[in-house]
Amino acid sequence: MPKLVAYTMDGHAVRIRPAPLERDWMDATDQRFAYRCLPLNIANVHGWELLCPSGFSARWDGLNHKETIRIKPDLGTEAPAASHFGHGVLTFHVPCLFRTEPRFDLFVTGPINRPKDAIAPLSGIIETDWSPYTFTMNWRFTRSNTKVRFEQGEPYCHLFPIERGSLERIEPEISLLSKAPDIEREFKLWSERRSAFNTDLQHPGSEATRQRWQKSYFRGINPSGEETDADHRSRLRLKDFVAKE
Structure with a gap:
């Protein structure tokens, strides 16, 4: 049976769950008609989500150096994200190492079909069958001087394994x-x-x-x-x- 293992750093916890079907915006459609779209439904649940351990807000002033993102954690907590790269990129540090089966990578992206105003997730593919390196989940602001809010328990990352080389074997x-x-x-x-x-x-x-x-x-x-x-x-x-x- 294929495995996907999350090795959590000692002293840290990771909140991870199978991605749920439900989306607030889909619930709000007339008679919940959005759930009649099977391609949406399958994409919604196609992987696992990492959840914010605590809530925080962030604002970017539009400039490129690291200090231009201001992050405000909820009272009595530490924000799970930081400004590490500059250029309007908000970085979540993932406190675990994932290990996939041989020749399987991990596709890492933002929560599927969960649009967020003024900020957009970036995507990456990691060779998690061998890599001893952690990865970060990054979001890039799309509008300056706008407060963005991540709630405690809100998903900030969506991931699923993909077979390495499978796309290259396809003959379009x-x-x-x-x-x-x-x-x-x-x-x-x-x-x-x-x-x-x-x-x-x-x-x-x-x-x-x-x-x-x-x-x-x-x-x-x-x-x-x-x-x-x-x-x-x-x-x-x-x-x-x-x-x-």
Whole structure:
């Protein structure tokens, strides 16, 4: 069974969890319709999140030296982030070393589908099957003179293993859809039905308003009703990190 191990520094604690499905902005959509988008749902839970041990606010004045980010921790706490690189970059120090299986890297990025005003996460890929070096999670301010707030328990990092070299083995191609008649047939059937469905949605009491949305992709079936041969997933269930002596 493949493993992902987080070796925590002595005297430190790390809060890490499987990334949850829920997002506040998705909850706030009309009838929570955003959760009907399966690609969003799968991306939301595709990895683990590191959580802030304490809350703090930060503000960048727009200049490039390190002292131009002012960080204010919550009363009685220490901020888990610092200004280390300058240029509007806010740095979280991750208090553990991750170890992946041989030839697996760790893709490290910001929380998926959690946009944050005035600051954006940076992404990195680390060779965690051998590296004895810690990494940092960095965010870059996108607007100066704006207070940014990270709450205690708020995710600041999202990570998941990827197989090294897997992208380089892929042979990308561009071809005409007409050269794949089976795919073209299903696409045209979907396109026609989608157009008719959207038109029907404008009429109260119609079949489309009763159904509310089309579920073929969610269910893993083609527009013709044929089941796909692919390993379709409608949910992911990642395991919690378990403490080992």
